[in-house]
Amino acid sequence: MFKYQNIEFEYLNHDCFKIKWDNKVLYTDPYEISVLEKADYITVSHNHFDHLSLNDIKKVAKPETVIVASKNCEGNIKTVNVKEIKYLRPGESVEYAMLKFTATPAYNINKFRAPGQPFHPKQYEGVGFIIQLGDVRIYHAGDTDNIPEILSYTPIDVALLPVSGTYVMTADEAVEMVKMIKPKVAIPMHYGAIVGNRSNAESFKEKASKYCEVVILK
Numbered sequence: 001m002f003k004y005q006n007i008e009f010e011y012l013n014h015d016c017f018k019i020k021w022d023n024k025v026l027y028t029d030p031y032e033i034s035v036l037e038k039a040d041y042i043t044v045s046h047n048h049f050d051h052l053s054l055n056d057i058k059k060v061a062k063p064e065t066v067i068v069a070s071k072n073c074e075g076n077i078k079t080v081n082v083k084e085i086k087y088l089r090p091g092e093s094v095e096y097a098m099l100k101f102t103a104t105p106a107y108n109i110n111k112f113r114a115p116g117q118p119f120h121p122k123q124y125e126g127v128g129f130i131i132q133l134g135d136v137r138i139y140h141a142g143d144t145d146n147i148p149e150i151l152s153y154t155p156i157d158v159a160l161l162p163v164s165g166t167y168v169m170t171a172d173e174a175v176e177m178v179k180m181i182k183p184k185v186a187i188p189m190h191y192g193a194i195v196g197n198r199s200n201a202e203s204f205k206e207k208a209s210k211y212c213e214v215v216i217l218k
Helices: 054-060 071-077 148-153 171-181 198-208
Strands: 002-004 007-013 016-021 024-028 041-044 066-070 084-088 093-096 099-105 112-114 127-133 136-140 158-162 185-189
Touching: 002 185, 007 185, 041 054, 054 071, 066 071, 071 084, 084 093, 084 099, 099 148, 148 171, 158 171, 171 185, 171 198, 185 198
Parallel strands: 024 041, 041 066, 066 084, 136 158, 158 185
Antiparallel strands: 002 007, 007 016, 016 024, 093 099, 099 127, 127 136
């Protein structure tokens, strides 16, 4: 567990973090998790099975939960019994009291399933999220490469960045994003489940620590 001001970060699996503050709980992209503390908020970055897992969403959802998801998730989670589901396209925002979600672009530049066919095309409209809690800005990147648009979403206090390559940034590419967006803290993700392993996180930490604090969460 890592604490930034009054916000606690726990890394659960793949792109899933449990973020807790003031007795509120948020899960990002819950996937193959066993934690049973219920969610006040859930974010879903896109509709691939390892990010939109209905089974895992139902594990942590309650009738009062709010889900904020990319527009391409609409057909998959509309039947979940929660208070509200808000779908966002890149650039759109929604606010709840002191909490604001802004969807950022998330797409591949140089990761292809076939020539000319990226795993996450820009037009697919997968997203990352700027999660703003008071004046703290958290960036959950989703499945993305180091894209130029993210500069317009700075400043960023805590950056949760994929590092495994194949479908997302490599560790070295994530270091380049850190150099660009200059977060105060960076936490690697997207390793150990579908692709990648802890060595990707260690490589990222070794190189990115020159530019900001880097925390690897178990």
